[in-house]
Amino acid sequence: MRKALLAAALACGYCLAAGPGLAQEKLKIGVLATLSGALTSGGEDGVRGVQIAAKEAGNKIAGKEIEIIVAPTDASPDSALRAARKLVEQDKVQLIIGPLSGSEGIAMRDYSKTVPNLVMINGSSGALETTFVNPSPNFFRFNSDGAMWMAGLGEYVFKDKGYKKIAIIGEDYSFPYTQVFGFVLGYCKAGGEIVQRQWVPLGTKDFGSVIANIPDDVDAVWLGLGGGDSVNFLNQYSQTGGKAKFIGGSIMVDQTVLSSRGAAKKLLVGTPSSGGVADAWDDPRWKAWVKTYQDAFPADKRFASPSLFATNYYNAFNALKQGMEKVNGDISDGGAKLRAELAKLELDAPNGKIKLDENRQAIANTFITEVAELPNGDLTNKFVKVVPNVNQTLGLTPEQFKAVGLPSRTNPECKR
Amino acid sequence: MGDFIARRPIWSFLIIVFAAILLWLVFAVWPPALEASLGRKRVFLSALFNGITLGALYFLVASGFTLIFGLMRNVNLAHGSLYLMGGYIGYSIGELTGSWLVALLIAFLVVAVVGILMQVLLFRWMEGQDLRQTLVTIGLSIIFADLLLWSYGGDTFQVTTPEWLSGPVELPFIVGLRSSGEAVMMNYPLVRIAILFGAIVVGIAMWLALNRTRVGMLVRAGVDDRDMLSATGVRVQLVFITVFAFGAGLAGLAGVVGGTFQSLQPGEDIKILLSSLVVVIVGGMGSIPGAAMGALIVGLAEQFGSVYMPTYAVMLTFVIMVAVLAIRPEGLAARR
Numbered sequence: 001m002r003k004a005l006l007a008a009a010l011a012c013g014y015c016l017a018a019g020p021g022l023a024q025e026k027l028k029i030g031v032l033a034t035l036s037g038a039l040t041s042g043g044e045d046g047v048r049g050v051q052i053a054a055k056e057a058g059n060k061i062a063g064k065e066i067e068i069i070v071a072p073t074d075a076s077p078d079s080a081l082r083a084a085r086k087l088v089e090q091d092k093v094q095l096i097i098g099p100l101s102g103s104e105g106i107a108m109r110d111y112s113k114t115v116p117n118l119v120m121i122n123g124s125s126g127a128l129e130t131t132f133v134n135p136s137p138n139f140f141r142f143n144s145d146g147a148m149w150m151a152g153l154g155e156y157v158f159k160d161k162g163y164k165k166i167a168i169i170g171e172d173y174s175f176p177y178t179q180v181f182g183f184v185l186g187y188c189k190a191g192g193e194i195v196q197r198q199w200v201p202l203g204t205k206d207f208g209s210v211i212a213n214i215p216d217d218v219d220a221v222w223l224g225l226g227g228g229d230s231v232n233f234l235n236q237y238s239q240t241g242g243k244a245k246f247i248g249g250s251i252m253v254d255q256t257v258l259s260s261r262g263a264a265k266k267l268l269v270g271t272p273s274s275g276g277v278a279d280a281w282d283d284p285r286w287k288a289w290v291k292t293y294q295d296a297f298p299a300d301k302r303f304a305s306p307s308l309f310a311t312n313y314y315n316a317f318n319a320l321k322q323g324m325e326k327v328n329g330d331i332s333d334g335g336a337k338l339r340a341e342l343a344k345l346e347l348d349a350p351n352g353k354i355k356l357d358e359n360r361q362a363i364a365n366t367f368i369t370e371v372a373e374l375p376n377g378d379l380t381n382k383f384v385k386v387v388p389n390v391n392q393t394l395g396l397t398p399e400q401f402k403a404v405g406l407p408s409r410t411n412p413e414c415k416r
Numbered sequence: 417m418g419d420f421i422a423r424r425p426i427w428s429f430l431i432i433v434f435a436a437i438l439l440w441l442v443f444a445v446w447p448p449a450l451e452a453s454l455g456r457k458r459v460f461l462s463a464l465f466n467g468i469t470l471g472a473l474y475f476l477v478a479s480g481f482t483l484i485f486g487l488m489r490n491v492n493l494a495h496g497s498l499y500l501m502g503g504y505i506g507y508s509i510g511e512l513t514g515s516w517l518v519a520l521l522i523a524f525l526v527v528a529v530v531g532i533l534m535q536v537l538l539f540r541w542m543e544g545q546d547l548r549q550t551l552v553t554i555g556l557s558i559i560f561a562d563l564l565l566w567s568y569g570g571d572t573f574q575v576t577t578p579e580w581l582s583g584p585v586e587l588p589f590i591v592g593l594r595s596s597g598e599a600v601m602m603n604y605p606l607v608r609i610a611i612l613f614g615a616i617v618v619g620i621a622m623w624l625a626l627n628r629t630r631v632g633m634l635v636r637a638g639v640d641d642r643d644m645l646s647a648t649g650v651r652v653q654l655v656f657i658t659v660f661a662f663g664a665g666l667a668g669l670a671g672v673v674g675g676t677f678q679s680l681q682p683g684e685d686i687k688i689l690l691s692s693l694v695v696v697i698v699g700g701m702g703s704i705p706g707a708a709m710g711a712l713i714v715g716l717a718e719q720f721g722s723v724y725m726p727t728y729a730v731m732l733t734f735v736i737m738v739a740v741l742a743i744r745p746e747g748l749a750a751r752r
């Protein structure tokens with residue numbers, strides 16, 4: 001009796017295993033997104049970006065049904081590593097979109113080198129080192145890094161806004177370092193002065209002391225916080241009744257913050273910033289993408305318009321799709337052909353044309369924006385101007401750029 | 417007081433000198449030389465007040481924790497989850513009714529009921545088995561954390577500050593002089609002052625309840641000798657349930673308070689549990705004044721640490737804990 005049962009169970013196991021085999025095999029795509037911690041709202045919007053792109057593709061890439069497996073992270077490098085290992089080892093995924101956050105990106109650069117068959121397309125992470133220092137042959141980034149997103153902002157706030165002296169508050173990890181790096185190069189060259197840099201841990205709850213520490217005599221404060229941290233900071237800043245002007249880092253004035261609940265975000269109205277998208281750009285491609293995004297989800301399940309994260313993940317999926325179609329979905333060679341196609345791909349994205357450099361790093365547009373309030377009370381990023389085709393060395397020669405050094409708490413110094 | 421001075425003249429002298437220096441630092445206009453070495457006075461004052469208000473929050477959480485431990489010898493490692501649960505409940509109720517006070521009240525009640533259920537359904541059946549109880553509370557904290565993540569997601573929530581508590585107030589402390597010689601006063605968020613005030617009221621009420629009422633007498637007797645208390649005919653289980661409910665309710669209330677001036681998200685439960693553990697270890701397990709003292713020390717250490725030595729701020733509270741354990745392992749305010 002026992003043997004018969006065992007045999008039946010085994011047979012059943014076989015038929016289960018054989019089941020999907022008979023149908024066409026699904027193409028598995030792993031997605032890394034920050035779904036807990038300070039950057040949760042960004043991760044959720046990134047996943048929405050992938051979902052929209054997959055829906056547009058009819059849930060098929062190169063004729064194959066796709067299956068999307070989301071692996072949550074919390075913006076820390078080890079959480080990204082755990083999630084990526086799970087995708088590769090347990091779910092047997094060969095294509096990954098992600099990660100979202102700067103230091104996760106650096107960890108994934110190193111991890112992807114250990115899995116040569118893997119093709120990894122960056123989700124939204126923007127640390128400089130990810131593609132600049134010992135880049136990985138199978139890590140592709142179709143978005144700008146944090147420094148490139150700051151291109152032109154320094155000159156703009158110095159000349160047009162007249163902010164001669166500023167203080168900096170940023171989270172203490174690679175992405176804000178990279179953003180400050182890009183900002184400082186432009187701002188200090190234009191003649192600006194930076195009197196203070198404060199670094200707070202990602203996920204800081206209590207900004208009381210940081211706020212008290214802001215000098216009185218600065219024209220503006222550059223803020224490089226993200227998601228929950230930005231909302232926390234703004235709430236506490238409004239409680240102290242402060243009146244400083246702000247300059248926004250790319251994810252400080254993103255829709256993840258502008259769509260948050262509460263009144264404190266109103267402090268941001270008039271804040272100049274720059275990044276990979278401008279909410280209110282009137283380019284037809286961009287407007288079409290905004291409409292697609294708005295139609296895809298009910299108003300309470302999305303932001304007023306797609307955030308930087310949704311756009312980047314959407315672009316990453318489309319880049320992967322185009323690459324896969326060029327090779328007819330064949331990745332049985334360990335993805336070598338796909339990698340070759342991706343490297344020369346030119347993506348016609350909603351936020352402009354994107355192509356890759358020899359480090360598989362995007363060369364793309366940077367938008368300078370300013371936060372404005374719409375008649376219905378929503379906040380949006382008004383388009384000011386576009387800085388076209390920014391490359392990773394920010395227009396410097398590679399030698400000049402290397403001489404500046406890598407982003408850190410104190411580097412680069414503020415020099416003309 | 418006079419007794420203390422007579423017994424410990426050197427310590428008393430040091431305490432008086434320290435208090436005088438602190439008062440001077442708070443009230444005087446700082447000379448430029450001091451500003452050069454310590455930073456601006458506003459930063460110092462704000463760290464001081466932030467530390468005290470943070471201590472107030474820690475006190476609210478830790479007093480329930482220490483009370484439960486003192487009476488039942490039960491290290492409730494799910495206390496942080498009760499905090500987070502209270503915060504989320506307060507957030508939902510606040511969104512629903514628009515009233516902060518109702519949110520506070522309901523969070524207190526709901527979490528108190530959860531506490532009663534924990535005591536009645538679980539801990540009653542494993543009385544005196546410390547290790548088993550501790551393991552069960554760890555299990556509960558994991559289950560609670562997952563349930564909360566499931567229902568609220570990983571996003572950051574903030575309980576809306578009521579209109580009458582938002583905005584800054586001007587405190588009568590001079591932080592500097594304008595070039596015209598006019599004094600610049602300190603601006604400080606009203607909500608934090610309200611929280612500090614609330615914590616002091618709760619602390620005094622608890623002290624009075626413990627020392628001046630019959631129930632308090634029973635609780636104190638229970639802390640001293642549980643078996644003797646039950647032998648005298650007191651229904652000790654009822655006392656346990658009351659204390660557990662109150663301690664859990666306080667954690668829930670603190671969750672709303674913490675969610676108002678900071679924010680709520682997964683992981684916060686562990687953070688607050690760790691802080692309250694440090695607080696009760698520094699203050700002495702089972703002692704309310706100890707919890708107050710410990711909370712103040714930990715709150716101040718965190719804030720001053722984050723201002724004057726940001727890189728090592730995380731370590732500072734643990735350094736204090738290690739120091740207390742080395743010099744006075746029973747805690748600062750413990751009797752035994």
